[in-house]
Amino acid sequence: MADRNASRGRSNRLRARWAAVCAGLALSLTAVLPGVATASGTPAPPRPPGRLLDVPAAFTKGFLHPDAPPAGADDWSCRPTREHPRPVVLVHATWTNAYSDWSMLAPWLKDQGYCVFAPNYGGAPGSPFKASGPVPVSARQIAAYVDRVLKATGARQVDLVGHSQGGGVTPRWYLRFEGGTDAAHPKRNKVHSLIGLAPSNHGTTALGLGTLVTKLGLNPAVSALVGQAWSDQMVGSEVNRKLDRDGDTQPGVDYTVIATRLDEVVTPYTNQFLTAGPRATVRNITIQDICPEDLSEHLSLAYDTNAAQLVSNALDPAHAEPVQCGLSLPVLGG
Numbered sequence: 001m002a003d004r005n006a007s008r009g010r011s012n013r014l015r016a017r018w019a020a021v022c023a024g025l026a027l028s029l030t031a032v033l034p035g036v037a038t039a040s041g042t043p044a045p046p047r048p049p050g051r052l053l054d055v056p057a058a059f060t061k062g063f064l065h066p067d068a069p070p071a072g073a074d075d076w077s078c079r080p081t082r083e084h085p086r087p088v089v090l091v092h093a094t095w096t097n098a099y100s101d102w103s104m105l106a107p108w109l110k111d112q113g114y115c116v117f118a119p120n121y122g123g124a125p126g127s128p129f130k131a132s133g134p135v136p137v138s139a140r141q142i143a144a145y146v147d148r149v150l151k152a153t154g155a156r157q158v159d160l161v162g163h164s165q166g167g168g169v170t171p172r173w174y175l176r177f178e179g180g181t182d183a184a185h186p187k188r189n190k191v192h193s194l195i196g197l198a199p200s201n202h203g204t205t206a207l208g209l210g211t212l213v214t215k216l217g218l219n220p221a222v223s224a225l226v227g228q229a230w231s232d233q234m235v236g237s238e239v240n241r242k243l244d245r246d247g248d249t250q251p252g253v254d255y256t257v258i259a260t261r262l263d264e265v266v267t268p269y270t271n272q273f274l275t276a277g278p279r280a281t282v283r284n285i286t287i288q289d290i291c292p293e294d295l296s297e298h299l300s301l302a303y304d305t306n307a308a309q310l311v312s313n314a315l316d317p318a319h320a321e322p323v324q325c326g327l328s329l330p331v332l333g334g
Contacts (some may be wrong), residue, residue: 053334054104062100066120066128070102072110073118076152080115080285086192087115087149087158090313091142091166092279093302094200094229095129096120101163104303104333105311112312115153118147122170122229131165132227135239138165139173146190157192158313163302164266165219167196167257169203169233172243175250186252186279193254195314197301198263202244202271203235207264210234235271249280256283256314258307262330265298291325296333303333 007264031244066231068082073090080087088109092101098118119282122138123130131138146158171194174180181301183190205211213219219231249255256275261268269286274283287307296304313320328334 043116055300058103058303059096059100061103062097063128065099066097066130068099069118070099070106072107072320073102073116073200075110075115078115078153080153080155081113082113082285084114084316085155087153087155089116089142089146089149089158089160090118091160091162091171092118092120092131093162093164093166094131094233095226096163097123097128097130100128101166101302104305105161105308108308109312109315114315115155117145117149121145122227129227131170132229133171134228135165135169135232138170138229139178142170142174143178146174146180150190157190159193159195160191161195161197161311161334162199163197164290164298165200165229165233167194168199168201168266168272169239169243171196172201172248173239175253176243176246181250181253183251186250189250189252191253193256193314195256195258195311196272196313197258197307198260198266198269198298199231199257199272200266201248201257201274203233203237203240204266205235205268247277247309248274249277249282251279254281254314256285256310258285258287258310259300260287260294260296260301262288262297263301281306283314289320290323291328293325294328295330296325296328297330300331300333302327304328305334 090098090106091101092098098120102118105114106118115306119142120130121141122133149158162171175191180189180191213222214234214236219234223231231237257271257272257274259269261269266272273284274282287296287304291306294304294306296307301307306325307326309321309323326334
């Protein structure tokens with residue numbers, strides 16, 4: 001009974017926060033979201049330049065120029081430094097593209113000194129709605145892209161940062177079946193870390209819609225309209241069964257999952273979490289456990305400056321900074 005009351009209390013608090021956000025949204029659309037000073041009064045570490053209009057601006061330009069890289073990405077003359085020896089490859093979500101998904105994180109990581117790359121995959125050139133194709137095919141495209149990055153930069157490994165499908169089933173398929181790792185010799189892995197923002201690791205019920213469509217046998221029809229990635233990311237799909245058969249992780253890879261309790265796409269949000277297998281490490285993070293007032297849902301997590309600091313910490317744990325929690329709103333981020 002106490003557990004139910006506590007759960008009901010948390011739910012009521014979240015509803016109250018959503019109501020407050022809706023009431024104040026019109027006054028804050030043009031505001032820059034600042035960091036919060038530490039309790040000791042020391043200056044806050046640099047934060048990504050989050051603005052509430054960044055998301056609609058990025059999606060508009062991504063729609064108009066769907067094959068363009070985001071600012072800071074795809075500098076093929078970039079050479080990794082001693083401080084940041086591994087290039088970062090950003091892998092976008094389903095039905096988005098590199099520009100629409102990574103217009104905040106790509107330039108911010110570039111400014112930190114990383115070589116940043118952001119492929120478009122899983123869709124036809126000129127289409128703004130990519131990552132809609134079969135997951136195994138998309139994974140092979142990521143494999144070819146990573147090989148190109150390694151050759152161009154001279155690096156031995158990359159770090160992958162992905163959103164939704166791009167942090168879940170597609171990179172995991174690449175790691176296991178398309179040469180991203182060498183289970184017998186992990187030092188030969190092409191990937192050092194996989195950092196997933198709201199990743200589709202164990203499939204989704206899509207708030208029950210996916211479950212209904214699956215039970216009615218309509219997944220093939222839906223996938224014919226919106227792409228095979230829909231079916232491949234449903235709970236119990238053949239892709240998920242094959243990926244989960246031998247455990248969640250690959251030896252030698254460092255995994256980080258950053259989830260939000262308000263996720264309305266990959267549901268339940270706990271399906272995003274991983275269990276570490278032999279010689280792998282996993283950190284499962286719920287953003288509200290770090291920043292209780294964070295209201296990001298599935299879409300806005302890629303434009304959440306609190307989550308961005310967690311990404312930076314996962315990329316370089318030796319120089320991790322505390323997250324200076326700022327307001328992040330549904331859909332708009334911040």
